Amino acid sequence: MRNTRALAVAGAAVAALGLSAPAAVAWDTPRNIVALPSVIARGGQLTITVDGCRNGGTATSNAFTRPARLSPIPGARETARGTATIRNDARPGPYDITVRCDGRSLTKPHAFTVIGGVRGGIGGSSTTGATPTDMAIGGGLVTAAVVGGGVFWMRRRAERRV
DSSP, rough: OOOHHHHHOOOOOOOHHHHHHHHHHHHOOOEEEESSSEEETTEEEEEEEEESTOOOOEEEEEBSOOOOEEEEEEEEEEEEEEEEEEEETTSSSSEEEEEETTTEEEEEEEEEEEOOOOOTTHHHGGGTSHHHHHHHHHHHHHHHHHHHHHHHHHHHHHHHHH
């Protein structure tokens, strides 16, 4: 009885796979748009990969500095890839990508998310740094550490004299 059930399940799986394969092969429109990384800072570069785009095409978004050119990937059937640069003034949030290949277009909503840029390298000269309250808390912690270290050191010294 167990063999019959296993054979029936295996047959149903093979039939489902066999029926879906011709539909997947016949579909020659752009599909499966993948943007990596999916979360990116302003000014960063985004890699776009599109299936069903055998001759290449273009990818556009409101966050891109200019449309990205998609080129076919050698050895990959009907797949194209391109790189886009995110505008420095792009607002944080989700963005769509529209791909145009072989006279057809496809839009993937919320394909990637732009986050605010990092102000690296300017250190303490930034006007958005620590507030006076932050400085007071930090100074208090440093003072407490120095006093605690001094007490510990003096106590250790006193133990050696005895």
